[in-house]
Structures are given as C-alpha cells and as structure tokens.
Amino acid sequence: MASCFQMSNLGVLSYYLGIEMRQGKEMLTLGQSTYASKLLEWSGMAECKPCMTPMEERLKLMKDSTMAKVDGTLYRSIIGGLRYLVHIRSDNSFVVGYVSCFMEDP
Template sequence: MLDQSVYALKPLEQSGMAECKLCVTSMEERLKLTKASTMARVDATLYQGIVDGLCYLVHMRLNIAFIMGYVSRFMEDPREDHWATVKRLLRYVKRMVDQGTVFPKTSKSGL
C-alpha cells in the first residue's frame, strides 16, 4: 500500500487543524476567488507553507489537483477568503488521511 499520511498530517498540524471536523468536498461549488480581494490579509508565510506542504499530496490524490492549482495563485498576497478555502481543503484532506493506493501482489502478470 502506498500511503502519504505523513504529508497529509504535517500541514494539518502546522495550521492547528489536526482535530478539525471532516469535510466531504474539497471546495465550495462555484467558488470565485480573486487577487483583488478586499478582505483582511493573512500570514503569507503560514499560507505558503501549508499550500507547499499540500502539493506533495497531489501526486497520489489527483482529486485535489484543481483546488491546489487554484489556491496556489494567491500565495504572494493571501486574504481571508483564500485562507478559508485552504482550511476547507485541509478538512477534506483530514477525511482522506487513512486512504492510500493498493498495489496487489500477483503471480506472473505484474501490476
């Protein structure tokens, strides 16, 4: 079994969301974020660290690839609405922590 639970748990702990509630979807329906947001700024270092940490999960969890590309656009000047989207993604990742990819061992046929 190929498991990336370490890469999922690290951003959860780093953001203080290790004990958060789970979320069924990775993003809101019809989510519209913009760089011209007027909401309050958030700590860019924390935002960048969380998003960078989640990038490692994209290799095995393609279902978060779109939202990762979306939230990565706002790394230079993250705002509250961008951070709320990342927090929702973290809640979704927490739901998938114990999941992995299984490669069964077979006799002559390989994978």
C-alpha cells in the first residue's frame, strides 16, 4: 500500500475510537475499560459498586410505570454509550437490548 499511497508510520496502534488494543507476539487483545470508566463518570455512576450480574434477576420493567420520568436525552445518550460498549462486552447485550426498549419514553 505504501507504493500506491502516501503513508506515515505512527507506531503500534494502542487506542482507537474508544477501543484499547494490546498486541502481543501471538495475539491481539481488545478492551474498553477506559471508555467504560468515562461512561460511568459521565452518567454519575462512577462510585457504584460492581456486581457479577449486569441486571437484577427476573426484573420486569413496564412502559406505563408510575415512577417519575427521567431526562430522555440523557437516557438515550447513556444507552447509546452502552450499545457501543457491547461491541467488546457481548455478555451485556441482553441487558442493553432490554433497556433499549424504553428509549421512546423513558
């Protein structure tokens, strides 16, 4: 490609679009811990304790809840960030998909 295009060597890729890359001799490891930390800080949940399961078991959410409404723009932004996080952490895809059902009227 260098013969067809003007290129410069910027070194080993380590961070791109929120995805961290660690390159070894025989493997490439992808992660998003920095992105996840920034998302937690931005959403005001940086001080929350981690848990083994991403969602309470047998949780039933309803669209016609009596709870106070939340800021829809903030909710959609957080869900969008979580959807991007699922690219690396596919174990959270069910939970993110579940809460995405409430993006219209959070």
